[in-house]
Amino acid sequence: MTGYLSVLIAILLLSLVFVLISRQRTPQHLRPPGPRPLPLFGNAFHIPKSRGWLAFIKWEKVYQSSLLFASAFGQSILVINSLEHATEFLENRAQTTSGRPMLPLIKMIGWEEQTPVMQYGERWRKHRKVLHQHLRKEVLDRYDSVMMQKSHELLCKLANTPVQFMDHCRVYSAAVIMDILYGYDLASNDDHWFLRAKRVIDTSSLVLAPGAFAVNNFPFLRHIPRWFPGAGFHDFASQLRDFTMEMRDLPYDFAKGSFLKGIGRASLVGTWLQEEAIGREDEMFYRDLAVGAFGAGFDTTSSSLTALIHALVLHPKVQQKAQEQITQVIGSRRLPNLQDRRHLPFLEAIYREVLRWRPPLPLGFPHQTTKDDIYNRYHIPEGTVVLANIWAMTRDESIYTDPEEFRPERYLCSDGSLNDDDRVLAYGFGRRICPGKFLASESFWLAMAQMIATFEFSKPKDQNGDDVELEVHYTDEVLR
Numbered sequence: 001m002t003g004y005l006s007v008l009i010a011i012l013l014l015s016l017v018f019v020l021i022s023r024q025r026t027p028q029h030l031r032p033p034g035p036r037p038l039p040l041f042g043n044a045f046h047i048p049k050s051r052g053w054l055a056f057i058k059w060e061k062v063y064q065s066s067l068l069f070a071s072a073f074g075q076s077i078l079v080i081n082s083l084e085h086a087t088e089f090l091e092n093r094a095q096t097t098s099g100r101p102m103l104p105l106i107k108m109i110g111w112e113e114q115t116p117v118m119q120y121g122e123r124w125r126k127h128r129k130v131l132h133q134h135l136r137k138e139v140l141d142r143y144d145s146v147m148m149q150k151s152h153e154l155l156c157k158l159a160n161t162p163v164q165f166m167d168h169c170r171v172y173s174a175a176v177i178m179d180i181l182y183g184y185d186l187a188s189n190d191d192h193w194f195l196r197a198k199r200v201i202d203t204s205s206l207v208l209a210p211g212a213f214a215v216n217n218f219p220f221l222r223h224i225p226r227w228f229p230g231a232g233f234h235d236f237a238s239q240l241r242d243f244t245m246e247m248r249d250l251p252y253d254f255a256k257g258s259f260l261k262g263i264g265r266a267s268l269v270g271t272w273l274q275e276e277a278i279g280r281e282d283e284m285f286y287r288d289l290a291v292g293a294f295g296a297g298f299d300t301t302s303s304s305l306t307a308l309i310h311a312l313v314l315h316p317k318v319q320q321k322a323q324e325q326i327t328q329v330i331g332s333r334r335l336p337n338l339q340d341r342r343h344l345p346f347l348e349a350i351y352r353e354v355l356r357w358r359p360p361l362p363l364g365f366p367h368q369t370t371k372d373d374i375y376n377r378y379h380i381p382e383g384t385v386v387l388a389n390i391w392a393m394t395r396d397e398s399i400y401t402d403p404e405e406f407r408p409e410r411y412l413c414s415d416g417s418l419n420d421d422d423r424v425l426a427y428g429f430g431r432r433i434c435p436g437k438f439l440a441s442e443s444f445w446l447a448m449a450q451m452i453a454t455f456e457f458s459k460p461k462d463q464n465g466d467d468v469e470l471e472v473h474y475t476d477e478v479l480r
């Protein structure tokens with residue numbers, strides 16, 4: 001048995017070498033600039049394992065191009081550092097640049113039917129249609145009361161245990177989406193479903209991290225048996241698969257149960273069940289749709305809220321100016337609500353600046369080309385993974401002077417009104433652009449306005465009452 005396996009592995013390795021060599025021998029078309037690939041490995045040793053967004057800015061300087069190319073083990077990668085190319089390539093050519101790379105581990109975990117990672121095609125279009133129906137700007141006021149309730153809970157938690165501000169922001173972000181999707185009232189930081197979902201979300205960054213699992217580069221490795229040395233990814237995948245199925249089914253069954261019994265809070269799952277006679281196949285469609293939106297909305301808004309607190313602590317004057325505008329426009333007898341949003345341009349500018357200064361997904365989410373293409377005289381092969389470097393675009397000095405500075409005023413005209421730079425790049429590009437962006441914008445804005453109206457965020461003090469300098473650490477994964 002072991003002898004047979006060794007032969008099998010040897011054959012697979014030889015075939016791999018053969019494929020890689022033959023790929024390298026195919027006539028080289030003109031590619032965008034990038035580091036020189038090594039035989040067999042390509043740029044596997046050049047591609048950064050973390051903080052790619054910073055490394056790609058350095059590449060841009062070295063290769064004098066905002067369009068960069070690399071490859072690793074036969075996989076081509078295109079990095080786009082400028083908004084101009086992102087618009088041209090990911091939006092104007094969206095028909096062929098809206099795929100997603102299907103990593104073997106994603107399939108093993110059972111995520112392949114969830115919107116953010118699913119292949120471009122008919123089923124994906126159906127997902128987007130439903131999401132658009134329920135998350136488009138015009139219908140969002142349906143969720144005002146949920147956001148109000150959750151935002152008030154956030155304020156109470158911040159008042160009681162300010163040290164746990166990061167947890168509170170995470171619960172707020174998750175609670176809004178859980179209530180909307182499943183009618184589940186998530187109030188406590190120890191909620192069992194929240195903790196279960198957190199386990200999946202926290203581990204998911206590992207799945208997507210470049211180089212963390214060899215099976216993602218060499219799909220044939222998935223056929224290696226569990227007991228084989230180095231095959232620990234099997235156990236990892238099956239455990240994560242179990243957790244994922246739990247995260248998909250438990251809240252859905254809860255919402256379905258409430259709907260059938262005619263009790264509980266309104267939910268999107270309830271609406272779908274009411275609108276359609278859902279058969280077994282449709283039911284899987286909606287289960288996957290809901291958990292995909294849940295996973296995507298779970299932590300993203302909280303990342304921005306945490307960045308907001310960081311910015312406010314560093315910039316007391318911004319906070320003061322925002323508080324003055326709130327007092328001037330709505331007084332101090334009530335908290336701001338979403339109807340006040342258009343009357344508070346400085347707060348709007350803070351929202352735009354937080355998402356520019358600390359975009360939660362600095363490299364967006366990878367797209368994949370579904371056809372060979374010639375772009376800007378370069379040949380971009382079918383199957384190329386495309387990384388839109390949002391970090392680089394939000395630091396383009398020709399648009400944002402002193403880009404590392406947090407300065408909401410950059411979005412204001414001299415009379416204090418908003419300028420027309422309202423494209424928030426943090427939500428991505430083209431047909432895969434975030435379908436939850438309006439909800440994210442509203443739920444972020446509401447929590448921000450109420451937090452600023454209620455609290456003062458400042459550095460901690462030592463025994464003498466002096467400021468303690470902050471030690472800030474952002475995670476360096478796909479989602480920061």
Ligand code: HEM
Pocket residue numbers: 115116117118128135177292293294296297298300301304360361364365366367426427428429430431432433434435436437439440441444
């Ligand atoms: C500040 C908050 C958020 C940010 C910065 C954000 C950002 C993003 C980005 C960059 C993408 C990938 C876009 C691309 O491929 O070009 C994405 C996709 C997605 N987002 Fe968001 N998002 C946020 C909140 C939400 C929320 C609250 C939801 C809830 C419904 C959501 C649902 C999704 C879904 C379902 C996708 C996958 C779309 C697809 O692949 O077709 N997001 N988001």
